Amino acid sequence: MPDTPLLQVTGLNGGYGGKPVLQGVDFHVNEGEIVAIIGRNGVGKSTLMKTLIGLLPNQRGTVHLRGQQIDNLSAHRRARLGIGYVPQGRDVFPRMTVLENLLVGQSISGRKIDGMLEQVHGHFPILQERASQRAGTLSGGQQQQLAIGRVLMGGPSMVLLDEPSEGIQPNIVQGIARIMVDLNARTGLGVVFVEQNLDMIRAMAQRCYVMDKGRITASLTRADLDDQDRLRSYLSV
Amino acid sequence: MDNASPLRRTLALIQGPQTLGRGRRFWAGFAVVLALACAYPMFADSYDVGNNVYFFNWLFMALGLSLIWGYGGSLSFGQTAFFGVAAYCYGVLTINLGDAYGLTLFSLVLAVACSALFAAVLGYFMFYGRINGVFLGIVSLSVTLVLERFMAQTAGPEWAIGAARLNGFNGMGGMPSLTIPWPGGPIVLYPDLPLYYLTLALLVVIYLGLRILVNSRFGNVLVAIRENPLRAEMLGYDIRRYQLMAFVIGSALAGLSGVLYTSWGNYITPASMGMTAAALPIVWVAVGGRGDLTTTLVGTLLVLIVFQMLTIHGSQYALVVMGALLVVTVLVAPRGIVMALVEGAMRLTRRKEAR
Amino acid sequence: MTHILETRQLNKRFGGLHVTGNVDFALDAGEMHCLIGPNGAGKSTFFRLILGEHLPDSGQILFQDQDITRAKPFQRIRQGISVKFQVPGIFKELSVRQNLVIALQHHVDPRLLAEEIDRLLEFLNLSHAQAQLAGNLSHGQKQWLEIGMAIGLKPRLLLLDEPTAGMTPDETHATGEMLKQLNAEGMTLLAVEHDMAFVRQIAQRVTVLHLGKVFAQGSIDQITADPRVAKIYLGEVDA
Amino acid sequence: QDTTPIKLGVLEDQSGDFALATIGKVHAIQLAAEEINAAGGIDGRPLELVEYDTQSDNTRFQEFMRRVLQRDKVDAVFAGFSSASREAYRPIVNQFDGLAFYNNQYEGGVCDANMIVTGAVPEQQFSTLLPYMIEKFGPNVYTIAADYNFGQISAEWVRKIVEENGGKMVGEEFIPLGVSQFSQTIQNIQGAKPDFVVTLLVGTAQASYYEQAGAANVNLPMASSVNVGQGYEHKRFKAPSLKDMYVTVNYIEELDTPASKEFVEKFHAKFPNEPYINQEASNSYAAVYLYKQLVERAKSTDLAEIRKVIAAGDVCVEGPGGQMCIDPKSQHVSHTIHLAHVTADHSIEFPQKWDGIKPYWLGDAGCDLTKDDPSAQYTPSNPPPKS
Amino acid sequence: MVDSLNLVFSFLYQFGDAFAFLVLSACGLAVIFGMMGVINLAHGEFIMCGAYVSTRAAHAGVPMPLAILLGAACAGIAGMIVELLVIRRLYQRPLDTIVATWGISMIVTQGMLILLGPSMQGVGTPFGSFVVGGYSYSVYRIILMLSAVATLAVLWLMFTRTRFGLLSRATIQVPHVAEALGVNTNLVYSVTFGLGAALAGLAGGLYAPTMTLVPTMGASFMVEAFVTVVVGGADIFLGTAPAALILAVIKAGLTSWQGQLAGQIGLLIAVIIVIRILPRGISGKILRERG
Ligand SMILES: Nc1ncnc2c1ncn2[C@@H]1O[C@H](COP(=O)(O)OP(=O)(O)OP(=O)(O)O)[C@@H](O)[C@H]1O
Ligand SMILES: Nc1ncnc2c1ncn2[C@@H]1O[C@H](COP(=O)(O)OP(=O)(O)OP(=O)(O)O)[C@@H](O)[C@H]1O
Ligand SMILES: [Mg+2]
Numbered sequence A: 001m002p003d004t005p006l007l008q009v010t011g012l013n014g015g016y017g018g019k020p021v022l023q024g025v026d027f028h029v030n031e032g033e034i035v036a037i038i039g040r041n042g043v044g045k046s047t048l049m050k051t052l053i054g055l056l057p058n059q060r061g062t063v064h065l066r067g068q069q070i071d072n073l074s075a076h077r078r079a080r081l082g083i084g085y086v087p088q089g090r091d092v093f094p095r096m097t098v099l100e101n102l103l104v105g106q107s108i109s110g111r112k113i114d115g116m117l118e119q120v121h122g123h124f125p126i127l128q129e130r131a132s133q134r135a136g137t138l139s140g141g142q143q144q145q146l147a148i149g150r151v152l153m154g155g156p157s158m159v160l161l162d163e164p165s166e167g168i169q170p171n172i173v174q175g176i177a178r179i180m181v182d183l184n185a186r187t188g189l190g191v192v193f194v195e196q197n198l199d200m201i202r203a204m205a206q207r208c209y210v211m212d213k214g215r216i217t218a219s220l221t222r223a224d225l226d227d228q229d230r231l232r233s234y235l236s237v
Numbered sequence B: 001m002d003n004a005s006p007l008r009r010t011l012a013l014i015q016g017p018q019t020l021g022r023g024r025r026f027w028a029g030f031a032v033v034l035a036l037a038c039a040y041p042m043f044a045d046s047y048d049v050g051n052n053v054y055f056f057n058w059l060f061m062a063l064g065l066s067l068i069w070g071y072g073g074s075l076s077f078g079q080t081a082f083f084g085v086a087a088y089c090y091g092v093l094t095i096n097l098g099d100a101y102g103l104t105l106f107s108l109v110l111a112v113a114c115s116a117l118f119a120a121v122l123g124y125f126m127f128y129g130r131i132n133g134v135f136l137g138i139v140s141l142s143v144t145l146v147l148e149r150f151m152a153q154t155a156g157p158e159w160a161i162g163a164a165r166l167n168g169f170n171g172m173g174g175m176p177s178l179t180i181p182w183p184g185g186p187i188v189l190y191p192d193l194p195l196y197y198l199t200l201a202l203l204v205v206i207y208l209g210l211r212i213l214v215n216s217r218f219g220n221v222l223v224a225i226r227e228n229p230l231r232a233e234m235l236g237y238d239i240r241r242y243q244l245m246a247f248v249i250g251s252a253l254a255g256l257s258g259v260l261y262t263s264w265g266n267y268i269t270p271a272s273m274g275m276t277a278a279a280l281p282i283v284w285v286a287v288g289g290r291g292d293l294t295t296t297l298v299g300t301l302l303v304l305i306v307f308q309m310l311t312i313h314g315s316q317y318a319l320v321v322m323g324a325l326l327v328v329t330v331l332v333a334p335r336g337i338v339m340a341l342v343e344g345a346m347r348l349t350r351r352k353e354a355r
Numbered sequence C: 001m002t003h004i005l006e007t008r009q010l011n012k013r014f015g016g017l018h019v020t021g022n023v024d025f026a027l028d029a030g031e032m033h034c035l036i037g038p039n040g041a042g043k044s045t046f047f048r049l050i051l052g053e054h055l056p057d058s059g060q061i062l063f064q065d066q067d068i069t070r071a072k073p074f075q076r077i078r079q080g081i082s083v084k085f086q087v088p089g090i091f092k093e094l095s096v097r098q099n100l101v102i103a104l105q106h107h108v109d110p111r112l113l114a115e116e117i118d119r120l121l122e123f124l125n126l127s128h129a130q131a132q133l134a135g136n137l138s139h140g141q142k143q144w145l146e147i148g149m150a151i152g153l154k155p156r157l158l159l160l161d162e163p164t165a166g167m168t169p170d171e172t173h174a175t176g177e178m179l180k181q182l183n184a185e186g187m188t189l190l191a192v193e194h195d196m197a198f199v200r201q202i203a204q205r206v207t208v209l210h211l212g213k214v215f216a217q218g219s220i221d222q223i224t225a226d227p228r229v230a231k232i233y234l235g236e237v238d239a
Numbered sequence D: 001q002d003t004t005p006i007k008l009g010v011l012e013d014q015s016g017d018f019a020l021a022t023i024g025k026v027h028a029i030q031l032a033a034e035e036i037n038a039a040g041g042i043d044g045r046p047l048e049l050v051e052y053d054t055q056s057d058n059t060r061f062q063e064f065m066r067r068v069l070q071r072d073k074v075d076a077v078f079a080g081f082s083s084a085s086r087e088a089y090r091p092i093v094n095q096f097d098g099l100a101f102y103n104n105q106y107e108g109g110v111c112d113a114n115m116i117v118t119g120a121v122p123e124q125q126f127s128t129l130l131p132y133m134i135e136k137f138g139p140n141v142y143t144i145a146a147d148y149n150f151g152q153i154s155a156e157w158v159r160k161i162v163e164e165n166g167g168k169m170v171g172e173e174f175i176p177l178g179v180s181q182f183s184q185t186i187q188n189i190q191g192a193k194p195d196f197v198v199t200l201l202v203g204t205a206q207a208s209y210y211e212q213a214g215a216a217n218v219n220l221p222m223a224s225s226v227n228v229g230q231g232y233e234h235k236r237f238k239a240p241s242l243k244d245m246y247v248t249v250n251y252i253e254e255l256d257t258p259a260s261k262e263f264v265e266k267f268h269a270k271f272p273n274e275p276y277i278n279q280e281a282s283n284s285y286a287a288v289y290l291y292k293q294l295v296e297r298a299k300s301t302d303l304a305e306i307r308k309v310i311a312a313g314d315v316c317v318e319g320p321g322g323q324m325c326i327d328p329k330s331q332h333v334s335h336t337i338h339l340a341h342v343t344a345d346h347s348i349e350f351p352q353k354w355d356g357i358k359p360y361w362l363g364d365a366g367c368d369l370t371k372d373d374p375s376a377q378y379t380p381s382n383p384p385p386k387s
Numbered sequence E: 001m002v003d004s005l006n007l008v009f010s011f012l013y014q015f016g017d018a019f020a021f022l023v024l025s026a027c028g029l030a031v032i033f034g035m036m037g038v039i040n041l042a043h044g045e046f047i048m049c050g051a052y053v054s055t056r057a058a059h060a061g062v063p064m065p066l067a068i069l070l071g072a073a074c075a076g077i078a079g080m081i082v083e084l085l086v087i088r089r090l091y092q093r094p095l096d097t098i099v100a101t102w103g104i105s106m107i108v109t110q111g112m113l114i115l116l117g118p119s120m121q122g123v124g125t126p127f128g129s130f131v132v133g134g135y136s137y138s139v140y141r142i143i144l145m146l147s148a149v150a151t152l153a154v155l156w157l158m159f160t161r162t163r164f165g166l167l168s169r170a171t172i173q174v175p176h177v178a179e180a181l182g183v184n185t186n187l188v189y190s191v192t193f194g195l196g197a198a199l200a201g202l203a204g205g206l207y208a209p210t211m212t213l214v215p216t217m218g219a220s221f222m223v224e225a226f227v228t229v230v231v232g233g234a235d236i237f238l239g240t241a242p243a244a245l246i247l248a249v250i251k252a253g254l255t256s257w258q259g260q261l262a263g264q265i266g267l268l269i270a271v272i273i274v275i276r277i278l279p280r281g282i283s284g285k286i287l288r289e290r291g
């Protein structure tokens, strides 16, 4: 169904209280696509993610998921529609165990999905090994793995990842990229991710948007992505 | 800037990032308010003057709590313990020493020092024992409740220090008011003009002094500890020492309130350290806006005045209205009532200017 | 004094987990050293031990030949260690400028403080945001601010836990250059990083930590060429 | 003729812990004032009440005592329930040389020319109650008392009078204010095997003792100077938890005399929601009439003139519970003391009464306000200095 | 021999009595504080609400156990309303909840006095008494002890074995992430606060037959409740029960040895000492050891 994209964002404005950050963001993600968003520090990437999931109100513009307008829904309702969100800076539930953190992730679908826990453990063995450690005491990279695993637990149909590679060791970064690509291929999982790590972008993204000063300023194709210098130029000052 | 003397530099700290109110307009306003306060007794009867002194008495404790809680981030639920300790010390000292030769003033200093010492001991126990957050609040509350319960049962004649009977729950009375020795006969500071000016002067001095303190390096570290104690320590600050110092200063101010209150009414009871009494300073400071000295000062005064007016005119309904006011204030004025009022006023003037 | 920092048989456990095991580690004065290793290898814990946030179960830590194993954190900072944490530790409710004031007031002459901070803000690219509350910065900006506070202390030894996380490649590169400059001015650097490009850019020596133990040590080329390191850590890229 | 109103300040707790026992006092004062005004006032001057709710808070007493004396310039003040609140305002009354009526049963001992106390004191209540109890139930006495001045001093009186009457203390326990759980106390009492228990409990929390002792089936006779008469526990707790409670009161609502019945009728007609008319309400009511007489005879509201009248020694009124006369030495009041017995179904019978019981102790001990004014509070173990 | 058995029984009874009082007064507060970080100074008023409602119901002929549950339910509903109107807006500012709940407590206490008068007639303690070794004891006190244990057990099951417990803990720790993971955080807050209030109401209902019913009655629970919660620490299950155990031993011991004042002061001093030794309360200690 190429005519109803998975996610359609038009003219989105948003920010914090009186301070506008997003100034009319337009982009879309097609069904079964992995799309990256890149941009320098402070241009509003995280703000965009938070507005998409509904943690920040949008002041103008619309967000449609498979043709359904969702920008008027609360965050948990959007999540129930199958959107998973991994925040920047991990935000695991620090005083709950690793296993409990994963179980909370099931709420996205509101039910337990058989075999999902085993799958997640398969992706991230450390989460099984440390199942009863309190999440707040995990190392930074372990927390990041937990945050990704947690969102997968709910079997989302699309995920928003905010800098998923941050703090993760190189081979696991590759692993995460593989997992996402694999899920995308098997289940049609849609992925929107913000990233600075060029290796990861190249390993995962099918398309890429460049963001600057609260707007989408360029849209790159897969071919553009393979052009290292071109990509770099979008991220430099 | 370079050749500014240390004194000038210290004075410049009277305004800074840690306090609201900067620039000419603020200080002009301050001068006007101060002038009004000085002129006030000319237009008011002696009841109002004395009643205002009574309000002023509490402000020191509120300012102290603002320092400890608002700036330092440690919620002490037991400021009344220091209030009580200083108050009883003052009572015991003056009943035994009498009011001649300025001994009441000496007793004031000694009583405040006692509360500071007590705060230093308790504070050392708490801060160096790494007690923080609500636990700090509850330990300090427990201490004040222990003092209350203990003092409440000292009714018997065996509970006397020198000539001073502690006198249990009924409270200790009969201590002299503050008295200034004067060539033409000592001035007894009854709740009237001289006491009004003395308290006002103390208030101004302490308010300005605290402003300097919180904008100084000490104050910077204090707010840093409030925001992120670990980070503050990792910048090389001995955070426990700073917390302790703020606690001692704030508690000494609570002690000052205690002495002034006792001298004002010639009376102190254990109830002044009870649960209700202990919660009140927190309410004043939170409602006024704990993060700033000026809002604390004005807010506390406002709450005291409004609550008294409500009690006078509201009979049985006073408490209901007070409760409702507290709830509404917290809901509509997250940064304290004074901040809300100031912002509201600014918005109004701006709108007028726009027209 | 050749070693500015030295740990001897440093041990730390959490419950049953041996997080650092008999770590012998020495850092030469004036070098730029990177600490790498898998997630959970114990890198951040090692930092916390050096800083005194955790006390070791056994072993010794020497800084400039002085035993600081039991010293309080603030005392270690005063002796010339400084840190940028993995998770930004800033004063959220204070302005960006105020954050730096607190970091610098300790050792900068009050008369020069304002200038010094202006320079630092410029350097961190945060001049435009100096009046903003630090909590409202973007993630990357917070990292910058934190680095600014750490170097503002003018330490002899600077510990950096993932300084470039969340930065664009260009910014990462700029950070590397900045660190090199600081190093040239005499600061010893110990950084934890997962970004190999950055490690390659700055590190004179690299130590790999694995399961709480020193797993390998050497130049970046030696490390990347080590198949064991590739297996546990690097994967196929960059190997 | 002077028709400016005579102003009476009324500082009573209409909210907070003590409201239960004190709202009735305010109403009683209102009732008396209304009657007096309807009958033409005091020498043609109407009474005007200036009321403040002191919220069971000592500091409010200080604030408002200053207010009524300085701002409202009242001629007399009726103020206070707890002894602490009285002690809180007394320095201020002294400072402004005002006149305050304390219309409350209390631990006794206030020797202060600015105060008139219309409540009963321990010697009046215990010298009557305890001999009766010892004779009727036996000599072994256990006291539980609130752990503060009232309880401790009252317990001291109990000890003294029990020993004077050949009884024996088998136990004494003090309960901090606000305590509401009594399992251990109940066990201690059972262990000591007294013939009766003297309960000097204060505040609503402590009253829970009765329910809990009842539930544990302690089943001992009880004696008190304060419970029932103030907090009408027999009305609030389910029978038979106060069974065989004996209290000496100078008034309670059940008193079966014509004066009492008339008072109850008037009171309930005006305040139909009043749950109970306690001893303190009656004292407050009578106090207004005492004041009326004092002013009429002094022909002035001036304190010095009024005290001259008091010094004459014959100021008496007929209160709802009987005759009350002011003792010039202590400015306390003599009472008719009624022994109230709570039966198994919580009805009250009055097995005995004593007329004209005087507040003798202060005067005997050396307080003489006609001579000098120490403005102090004394106790048997801390008596006035012998001059 | 028999004598010493009697002694043991009497101490156990006193201990159980203190334990029940501590647990029941603290549970509601512990849920609200431990789970939500809200210091609820209106806790006593929810207790009073439970006591009043259950007493009214009992007067109207509702059987006692039902009346008590009704009291708990009403307090719970009142709690949810308070949460909706006030507390919900203050989660980001937990210290302001001190002021707000203090205000609510003033409104409720005085409002009750105005509406229902200064006191309410009690219903009397049911079940009579029994005798062991010359001392007679109230049967109802045993019921209270059993209720305390049952309450702890139910709560434990609820928070560890149900999804609600999981989601509420997640919500309280990082609300925005929980929300983004599909948790209806508003509902969770509301139910959690309601549960805390209902537990307070339950305590009120259970103690109503044994106490004076006045608008300020909640105050006599407050100190014990706070002390227990704080000694227990942030995790209510790991903390509250052991805290209540320790404090009950201290309180019962000191009270029987030196009287009520010693019991009261001892309790407070125990708090100071325990917190000094375990700065994060008992559960903080347990959690740290577990790693
Ligand atoms: N809570 C907040 N309140 C106010 N302003 C904020 C807040 N969080 C972020 N901002 C501001 O909004 C702008 C965009 O921030 P955002 O976090 O979206 O950036 P970003 O593109 O994700 O950057 P980074 O790569 O550093 O994570 C920044 O200028 C930042 O200062
Ligand atoms: N308080 C604690 N209790 C139990 N385990 C802990 C605690 N703190 C850390 N750990 C464990 O110790 C190990 C080392 O953690 P550390 O944070 O030092 O790793 P790291 O090398 O910095 O990893 P990363 O690259 O992911 O940041 C991890 O397995 C972590 O789960
Ligand atoms: Mg971001």
Ligand SMILES: [Mg+2]
Pocket: A139, A140, A141, C043, C044, C045, C086, C161
């Ligand atoms: Mg780490």
